[in-house]
Amino acid sequence: MRDELYDGLKALAKQNHRERVAKNPERVAYAIEQFETKGIRYALKNPEIGHFHAWDKKGNLYQFWASTGKILGTNMRGIHNFIKILGGR
Numbered sequence: 001m002r003d004e005l006y007d008g009l010k011a012l013a014k015q016n017h018r019e020r021v022a023k024n025p026e027r028v029a030y031a032i033e034q035f036e037t038k039g040i041r042y043a044l045k046n047p048e049i050g051h052f053h054a055w056d057k058k059g060n061l062y063q064f065w066a067s068t069g070k071i072l073g074t075n076m077r078g079i080h081n082f083i084k085i086l087g088g089r
Helices: 006-022 024-038 077-087
Strands: 041-046 051-055 061-065
Touching: 006 024, 006 061, 024 041, 024 051, 024 077, 051 077
Parallel strands: none
Antiparallel strands: 041 051, 051 061
């Protein structure tokens, strides 16, 4: 038998997730704006989670998730750090 605290925490976690996911379209739009402003070649692979492929000036592929700010292969997060890695203008 579950207790009220468990049920309350589960409901709170679901609500927090819904709020976080609701912001994804704004995060994707902001990332696209930043890529285009900085002259970075990119491809949106999954708009629901904001998964992008982007290439640096040498043609190396990098991956970024706008929903979480994760940059694959690094401990850094965020669009601005990603643009620094890519060498955007």
